[in-house]
Structure formats: structure tokens, C-alpha cells
Amino acid sequence: MLTDLYSRRALVWAFANRDFATRYRSSVLGWAWSLLQPLATLVVFAAVFSVVFRIQAPPLGNGNGSSYAAFLFTGIVTWNLFSSILNLSMTQLKSNGELLKKVQFPAWTPILGASIVQLVQVLLELVVLILMFLFLRNIGWTWILAVPILLGTLLFSQGVGLVLSVLNARYGDVQYIVAVVLGAMYFLTPVLYPVSMVEGQNELLGWVIKLNPMTWYVQGMHDVMYSLVAPPLWAIASLVLGGIVVFWLGFLAFERGSEDIGELL
Amino acid sequence: MSPMAGTHEYAVDVQGVGKRFLRHADRRNSLKERIVRGKAKNTQDFWAVRDVSLRIPQGAVYGLIGHNGSGKSTLLKMIGGIYRPTEGSIATQGRVAALIELGAGFHPDMTGRENIALNGSILGLSRKEIAAVTDEIIDFSGLNEFINDPVKHYSSGMYVRLGFSVAVHMKPDVLLVDEVLAVGDEEFQRKCFDHLYSLRRAGKTIIVVSHGLGQLEGLCDEVAWLERGQMQQHGPAVETIAAYLRKVNAEEAARNPLVSAVREDEAVRAGDQTVRAVSAQVTDAGGTAISHAETGTTFAVQIGITAPESVLGPNVRVALQHDSGTLVTMLSNHRWGIDFGTIQGDHTVRMAVPDNPLLPGRYRVHIDIFDYTGSRLLDSWNDAVEFAVRSPRGEIGQGLVELPIEVTFE
Numbered sequence: 001m002l003t004d005l006y007s008r009r010a011l012v013w014a015f016a017n018r019d020f021a022t023r024y025r026s027s028v029l030g031w032a033w034s035l036l037q038p039l040a041t042l043v044v045f046a047a048v049f050s051v052v053f054r055i056q057a058p059p060l061g062n063g064n065g066s067s068y069a070a071f072l073f074t075g076i077v078t079w080n081l082f083s084s085i086l087n088l089s090m091t092q093l094k095s096n097g098e099l100l101k102k103v104q105f106p107a108w109t110p111i112l113g114a115s116i117v118q119l120v121q122v123l124l125e126l127v128v129l130i131l132m133f134l135f136l137r138n139i140g141w142t143w144i145l146a147v148p149i150l151l152g153t154l155l156f157s158q159g160v161g162l163v164l165s166v167l168n169a170r171y172g173d174v175q176y177i178v179a180v181v182l183g184a185m186y187f188l189t190p191v192l193y194p195v196s197m198v199e200g201q202n203e204l205l206g207w208v209i210k211l212n213p214m215t216w217y218v219q220g221m222h223d224v225m226y227s228l229v230a231p232p233l234w235a236i237a238s239l240v241l242g243g244i245v246v247f248w249l250g251f252l253a254f255e256r257g258s259e260d261i262g263e264l265l
Numbered sequence: 266m267s268p269m270a271g272t273h274e275y276a277v278d279v280q281g282v283g284k285r286f287l288r289h290a291d292r293r294n295s296l297k298e299r300i301v302r303g304k305a306k307n308t309q310d311f312w313a314v315r316d317v318s319l320r321i322p323q324g325a326v327y328g329l330i331g332h333n334g335s336g337k338s339t340l341l342k343m344i345g346g347i348y349r350p351t352e353g354s355i356a357t358q359g360r361v362a363a364l365i366e367l368g369a370g371f372h373p374d375m376t377g378r379e380n381i382a383l384n385g386s387i388l389g390l391s392r393k394e395i396a397a398v399t400d401e402i403i404d405f406s407g408l409n410e411f412i413n414d415p416v417k418h419y420s421s422g423m424y425v426r427l428g429f430s431v432a433v434h435m436k437p438d439v440l441l442v443d444e445v446l447a448v449g450d451e452e453f454q455r456k457c458f459d460h461l462y463s464l465r466r467a468g469k470t471i472i473v474v475s476h477g478l479g480q481l482e483g484l485c486d487e488v489a490w491l492e493r494g495q496m497q498q499h500g501p502a503v504e505t506i507a508a509y510l511r512k513v514n515a516e517e518a519a520r521n522p523l524v525s526a527v528r529e530d531e532a533v534r535a536g537d538q539t540v541r542a543v544s545a546q547v548t549d550a551g552g553t554a555i556s557h558a559e560t561g562t563t564f565a566v567q568i569g570i571t572a573p574e575s576v577l578g579p580n581v582r583v584a585l586q587h588d589s590g591t592l593v594t595m596l597s598n599h600r601w602g603i604d605f606g607t608i609q610g611d612h613t614v615r616m617a618v619p620d621n622p623l624l625p626g627r628y629r630v631h632i633d634i635f636d637y638t639g640s641r642l643l644d645s646w647n648d649a650v651e652f653a654v655r656s657p658r659g660e661i662g663q664g665l666v667e668l669p670i671e672v673t674f675e
Contacts, residue, residue, distance in 0.1 A: 103363060
């Protein structure tokens with residue numbers, strides 16, 4: 001599998017280039033648009049949830065009070081990485097269908113190419129997040145740990161995305177189901193609220209949230225970016241390992257499921 | 266796959282290959298259907314290709330012919346690795362490039378140059394290899410001026426030219442060509458053919474699917490004829506194409522009405538009607554009505570005439586007009602020095618054309634009858650009948666007639 005990935009890197013890169021070049025080609029503001037959506041979400045959610053619902057963010061790592069907006073945006077960036085990779089991967093086989101029907105090449109290459117382009121957007125969001133924390137003077141060495149955590153998130157998302165892309169090519173309903181599930185999962189991941197608010201309130205809900213893998217990644221990001229706390233090494237390691245395993249399984253499932261993709265599309 | 270003795274000589278080795286499709290109407294591509302109705306029943310299976318074996322030697326140009334739906338393109342897609350065979354095995358040597366649809370991988374918003382790079386990667390070239398051939402591709406396509414414009418502004422001809430140029434410059438060991446030779450203008454088509462010939466000289470293997478039998482005859486060493494997904498015949502190009510055309514012509518003959526007309530009495534007539542043409546037919550050498558004539562085979566135009574009173578040696582003149590409007594020739598008994606003598610009553614005039622030199626196309630028959638001096642019109646019947654000429658070989662659109670020639674070479 002690794003040799004496959006390596007030998008086809010030029011093609012993955014070519015697809016990334018294509019998507020990169022065409023993504024905002026006919027819009028004036030270009031990449032600025034890609035930041036507008038998460039920032040608008042941030043402003044609206046920060047206003048609604050902190051004012052109307054009075055959600056209290058945990059204290060910042062620097063001890064200077066708390067910032068719901070910063071807490072929220074940390075979660076949004078992590079969640080967006082997951083959901084955008086998932087959604088983008090899911091539609092890649094169909095949008096490259098004409099090509100896959102006529103030329104023989106590994107079907108996962110346009111998916112990974114699209115994800116690379118999406119990563120650029122995530123990095124832009126990350127820059128905004130870092131600027132936000134710099135402004136709040138909430139800085140720590142634990143930031144370094146965001147790299148393995150986001151890497152784990154990426155691999156996990158891509159693994160799931162690969163499986164969903166094949167399922168979606170076979171069954172047209174999959175994207176609707178995924179939309180519903182993602183919508184629900186968003187609220188079952190501590191993006192809008194700290195997990196502490198649920199603990200002790202409702203046993204069942206607490207368990208559902210804790211068993212949601214995205215909770216682990218988002219919480220990890222909250223720890224290292226917002227609270228400036230280093231999680232134990234085994235926790236970081238298992239986030240990365242979990243991502244690797246899910247990606248590996250997803251890739252294998254994809255290889256099996258996409259053998260006759262040229263006829264399915 | 267275990268290496269077999271001698272396998273390396275074959276660029277493509279197809280053994281007992283079959284491809285089964287599910288009928289589209291029965292495909293379970295929604296989850297609900299899958300759950301509610303379960304797995305698809307096998308009764309709707311359809312074998313597009315079955316039991317096909319062929320070995321294509323390295324450096325050969327191989328043609329696939331057959332009716333629409335005979336499985337040619339499916340077989341080609343399996344060789345190209347786009348479809349997986351349901352049964353049997355296919356082994357190919359070297360890089361296989363498919364010209365299945367030109368420009369399939371082009372992105373409309375990207376420029377010609379960017380698309381060359383993308384298509385090159387899709388077809389398996391490294392960046393270095395792409396950079397090395399890009400200028401050559403641009404030159405070949407003749408699109409120098411437009412290469413930095415987005416391809417969505419290209420005309421369909423430009424699009425296809427770029428597609429062809431990219432595909433043939435991918436240095437394939439095996440090139441698959443599906444019905445794409447009929448694209449572009451005359452000049453570009455010639456360029457494509459020249460290029461295919463040069464690839465052939467360079468020892469590349471080419472597999473062509475086409476309905477242009479004349480083109481295939483010139484280009485291919487061997488041809489396989491598929492019929493309803495099964496191998497009907499394969500071997501030297503000329504023989505296989507001839508066998509295929511015999512079958513096609515026979516089928517058409519059986520399906521088409523005989524070329525024969527009886528003149529209606531109400532028809533507007535010119536001439537003084539002392540002799541009248543009453544019926545017209547196209548027949549074979551033996552006088553049996555046929556549905557089409559064949560290049561190289563004797564056929565005859567047979568005209569029924571009637572003269573109520575006795576008339577001195579009339580001249581029956583048959584004009585053959587090609588569908589395009591060109592008058593090909595006039596057949597006339599006087600011209601050949603044949604006098605019918607004094608006639609009265611019903612007669613049949615047969616004008617046989619030995620070893621029919623007419624090339625494939627549709628021809629209209631006009632009949633005029635003149636008196637023995639050739640100056641007074643007795644009867645005229647325009648568009649008496651119309652008949653098709655078919656060829657046992659592939660020459661279509663190569664003119665109107667085949668002239669007997671003598672070639673010398675010093």
C-alpha cells in the first residue's frame with residue numbers, strides 16, 4: 001500500500017494541482033472565501049451560544065480568564081478538517097466519473113488530491129486560530145502536539161472518507177445518510193460546549209459523546225491549544241495510531257470496493 | 266500470473282475472456298431497493314463478451330470489427346484495464362494507453378498546457394517525461410496560439426486534436442484506439458494516420474476498433490470479427506474484413522426489398538409514347554432481381570418496354586446518377602452499335618455491367634427512349650429505380666468508379 005501511494009504521488013499531486021488551480025479560478029476574492037465560512041460560523045455561534053445559551057468556556061491555559069470564541073474556533077477547525085475531508089472524498093468518484101470510465105488509473109488518486117487542497121484551507125484556518133491565541137497571549141509549547149493530533153484527525157477522516165466514497169458510488173443514498181449523521185455528530189462532539197457541561201447531567205448522553213472518536217481529537221486540540229495542557233504520551237500516540245489504522249483499513253476497503261468502479265459510475 | 270514460455274512475444278494475450286453486465290433496469294443502486302428486494306437475480310445478466318481468446322503479437326496492428334453492440338469496445342476496455350473480465354484472463358506487456366475518448370480527462374477551466382500535464386500524469390507519465398514531450402504535443406496539435414487558453418474556449422475539433430496529441434505522445438507500448446480516427450479535419454486525420462503508421466514502424470502494438478473498414482484494411486495486419494460478444498473469425502485483415510462484409514451484405518440483401526419498379530400509368534410522361542418503359546429492375550448476371558449491386562460483380566439494369574405499334578429500332582438510354590448529383594455514365598444500345606430492329610409488343614431490354622466498376626454508394630436510374638435517329642424523344646422515366654452498391658471490401662467514399670489500371674514500376 002505504501003509503495004502504491006508513493007509510486008502514484010505524481011498523479012495525486014497532478015489532481016491536487018487541478019483542484020487547486022480551478023477551485024477559485026473564477027472568483028475575485030479567491031481563497032478569502034474559504035475563510036469567510038468558518039469565520040461567519042464562529043461569529044454567529046459565539047454570539048448565540050455565549051449570550052443566549054450562556055455557555056461558559058473553561059479557563060484559558062495562561063490563567064487570564066476564558067474565551068468562548070477561542071474555545072469554539074479550536075473545535076470548529078478540528079471538526080471542519082474531519083467533515084470537509086469526508087464530504088469532499090465522498091463526491092470525488094462521482095465527479096471524476098467520466099474519467100474513471102475511460103482511463104485506467106487508481107481511483108483513490110483524485111480523492112487524495114482533493115484532500116490535499118482541502119488541507120490548504122485547514123492550514124489557513126489554523127493560522128487564524130494561532131493569531132487569535134497570540135492576541136489572547138495564550139501561548140505554550142504544547143502547541144507542537146497539535147501536529148500529531150491533526151495528523152491523526154486527517155488520517156482518520158480520510159480512512160472514513162475513502163470507504164464512504166465507494167459506498168456513495170454504489171448507493172446514491174449514502175450522501176444523504178451521511179449528511180444526517182454528520183449533522184447529529186456535530187452536536188455530539190464537544191465543539192460548542194466543554195465535555196464538563198455534560199458530565200453528571202445525563203449518563204447516556206455522556207457516554208455517547210465520550211465514545212464518539214471525534215470527541216477525542218477535538219478534546220486533544222482543546223487541551224494543547226486552548227488549555228495548554230499536554231495529554232499523556234499514550235493518548236497522543238493512540239490518536240495517531242487510531243488514525244493510521246482507520247486510514248489503512250479504509251484504503252484496503254476502498255481497493256476492494258473500487259475494482260470495478262469504471263462500470264459502477 | 267506465472268510466466269509462460271513465449272508469452273513475452275505477445276503484447277496482449279486474451280484467454281477465454283467474458284464480461285457480464287447487469288441490465289441497467291435491474292441494478293440495485295439504491296439502498297432501499299437493495300434491502301427491500303435483496304440481491305439482483307441473475308436472470309437479467311447479459312454477456313457483452315464471451316469466450317474470446319486472441320493473441321496479439323508485439324508490433325502488430327490489430328483491428329476489431331463487428332456490428333454496434335458486438336462487444337468490441339467492451340473488449341477494448343478490458344484490455345485497457347477499465348473493465349475487469351468476469352471470466353478468463355488478459356495479460357498485457359508494457360504501458361497501455363487508451364484512446365477511448367479523446368480529451369476525457371480535460372478540465373474545462375484549465376489551459377491546454379495545464380491539461381497536457383494533468384492528462385500525462387493520468388496516463389502514467391512522470392513529471393520529467395511530461396516536460397520532455399510537452400512541446401512536441403503542442404506542435405503536433407497545431408494549437409500553439411491557444412495553448413494557454415482554458416480548453417472550455419476550444420472548439421470541439423481543437424479539443425479532440427489536443428486529446429489525440431496527448432495520447433499518442435505518451436510513448437505507449439500498446440495503444441488502444443476506439444473509433445476516434447474519424448475526428449478532426451482532413452488534414453489532422455491524415456496526420457493521425459501518419460502518426461499511427463510511424464508508431465507501427467517503431468514496433469508499437471496498436472489495437473483499433475473502427476467501422477472504417479477501408480482504413481482498417483490498410484492499417485491492420487490482423488483483424489478479429491466479433492458477433493454478439495463472440496469471436497466469429499480472426500486472421501489476416503483482408504480475409505476477415507471480406508468475410509464480415511459478405512455477411513453484412515447478405516444480411517442486408519435479405520432485409521432490403523428488391524430493386525424493382527413498375528411504372529404507374531398516371532405518371533406524367535414526356536415523348537410521343539410510341540414506345541413506353543413500363544418496368545425497371547436491377548438484377549444479377551442470371552437475371553434474378555437483387556436488392557443491391559456489388560462492386561466487381563456483374564449486375565444488369567432490366568427494362569420492360571412496350572410498343573403498341575411497330576417501331577423502327579429505338580434507342581434505350583439509361584442514365585446512372587450518383588446520389589451526390591453527379592451523372593456517372595449513360596448506357597445506351599445505339600452507342601454500343603446494337604439495333605433492336607423493328608419492334609412491336611412487350612420486350613425486355615437488359616443492360617449488363619460486367620464486373621461492376623461502380624464503387625459503394627447509392628445510384629439513381631433514369632430511362633429515356635429515343636427513336637432510331639436518336640433525335641425524337643419517345644418516352645422518359647426519371648428516377649425509375651434507385652439502388653445501392655456495396656463493396657466486398659472496405660472502400661467507402663473513395664470516388665465513384667474503380668478503373669481498370671495497369672501499373673508499371675521501374
